[in-house]
Amino acid sequence: MQVDIRCAKCGSKNLVVRTSDRMTMHSTSSIVYCNSCHACKMQVMSEIVQVEIASYEQSDAVMRLNKPLDETDPNQIEMPMN
Ligand SMILES: [Zn+2]
DSSP: OOOOOOOTTTOOSOEEEEEEEEEETTEEEEEEEESSSSOOEEEEEEEOOOOEETTTEEOHHHHHOSSOGGGSOGGGSOOOOO
16 A cells, blocks of 8 residues: 655655554554654554445445444445435
């Protein structure tokens, strides 16, 4: 996965992820070092803030699940009535 994050000290995109820990179902905390200036360590938070599935309709139900959508029983997911 390529994410456009740059060194806060020198601006380089040449960063190395040292650790990446999944904090919650939708967020990850990573420790990133700059591989250009070798003088900057950053904590980077990544979070899924919106999910769109297949037909690209916003899925608020998915944001409430505590496991991946494909691992849930479709009959037990609350979907809004249209
Ligand atoms: Zn740097």
